[in-house]
Amino acid sequence: MALxxxxxxxxxxxxxxxxxxxxxxxxxxxxxxxxxxxxxxxLPGAFTPTCSSSHLPRYNELFGAFKExxxxxxxxxxxxxxxxxxxxxxxxxxDNIYMIPDGNGEFTEGMGMLVGKEDLGFGKRSWRYSMLVNxxxxxxxxxxxxxxxxxxxxxxxxxxxxxxxxxxxxxxxVAIFTKPGCQFCAKAKKALQDKGLxxxxxxxxxxxxxxxxxxxxxxMTAPQVFIGxxxxxGSEDLEAYLAKN
Numbered sequence: 001m002a003l004x005x006x007x008x009x010x011x012x013x014x015x016x017x018x019x020x021x022x023x024x025x026x027x028x029x030x031x032x033x034x035x036x037x038x039x040x041x042x043l044p045g046a047f048t049p050t051c052s053s054s055h056l057p058r059y060n061e062l063f064g065a066f067k068e069x070x071x072x073x074x075x076x077x078x079x080x081x082x083x084x085x086x087x088x089x090x091x092x093x094x095d096n097i098y099m100i101p102d103g104n105g106e107f108t109e110g111m112g113m114l115v116g117k118e119d120l121g122f123g124k125r126s127w128r129y130s131m132l133v134n135x136x137x138x139x140x141x142x143x144x145x146x147x148x149x150x151x152x153x154x155x156x157x158x159x160x161x162x163x164x165x166x167x168x169x170x171x172x173x174v175a176i177f178t179k180p181g182c183q184f185c186a187k188a189k190k191a192l193q194d195k196g197l198x199x200x201x202x203x204x205x206x207x208x209x210x211x212x213x214x215x216x217x218x219x220m221t222a223p224q225v226f227i228g229x230x231x232x233x234g235s236e237d238l239e240a241y242l243a244k245n
Contacts, residue, residue, distance in 0.1 A: 003127055004112045005141050011133060012110025016100055019082040029107070032100070033136040037070055039160055040100075041130040042077040042113060045122060046088035050152050051078075055128070056092055058157040061173070061198055063096035066157075069165040071132075073098055079105045079114070079125045102126070113143075130155040132164065172228030174199035177213050179222040188223040188235040195242055 016027045032038070041059060043051040059074050066074060075098050078085065082101040089099050100107070108114045108126040117125045128150065132139040140163060142154040161168055174192060176199050178185035192199050202208050210220050217224050217231060225232040232241050 003129075003143055003146060005143060006111060006131075007138050007141050009138055010136050011138065012107050014102075014107040014110065016107070017082060017103065018101060019086060027100075029136065032073075032075065032098075033133055035135055036072040037132070037134045037139075038073045038075055039066060039071050039130065039132055039164075040075045040077060041155055041157075041160075042108065042111075042126045043128050044078070044117060044125045044150060046078050046080045046084050047091070050150060052088075052092060054152065055156065056088075056094055056097065060092070060094045060096045061200070062157045062161055062171075064196070064198055065161055065168060065171070066164070069161070069168065071164065075100050077102050077107060077126060079103065079108055128152060128155050130160050132160065171197060174228075175202060175226045176200070177202045177204060177208065177222050177224040179204050182222050184235040185223040188225060188238050191235070191238055191242055192225075 011029055011033060014029050018025050018027050039059070041055060043055050045051060056076060059076070063074060074096065076094075077100045079102050080088075081103040085099040085101040088094075089097065102108050105114050105124050105126075113127045113129060114124050115127045117123065127144065129141060129143040131141040142159055142163075144151040144153060144155055158170055174197050176185070176188060176192070178189070178201055180203065189199070189201070204210055204213065204222060213222070213224055214220050221234060223235055223238075225234070225238045227241070232238050
């Protein structure tokens, strides 16, 4: 494949065809990069397993930490059309990520990252990589090793954030089961927010059922909070935990 590290070079000049609501909107690379310091991560395809389970969610989760360390925005690039990218963003609730639909592969080809995925029936797609771009110039690239399959070793959010902020320490992942209209759930979420802790909310009746909560915790009430793989409990348990940590 002979992929090249383009650190120190300008990003390709491309106009992306995007869809906002019922309206077409052309977005240029100048619109996206000029005068900004941004993180870009590119992947083989929307809705594909590693992209949906790991790559996109972690960048979305760590958006606040990137912002605190001087990053203006985070962009996700894929050789997919705007309808697919918009649907994927909605499905993943990736509100912190700006989706770039490189439907014709022009940007990806200009970066030297367009590869053939015909064996999977994908056609031409992007190799997986990430980069830090300052005012349109690539400051740093993390390119996945050229090996069979779809390696995911260096283009992850944690690697990029540690490059930008070497002293940054990863926050333990937080998940909270909630019910709509639950005042104790609102209290627990506010407590996490006041501590600056990002979290994934699992809404009962939408994302899971009471059966899941009972199977995992032995309880049927909400909220139920987990931090770093450890079961914390309800809102009062969370309050006590946060007071100690």
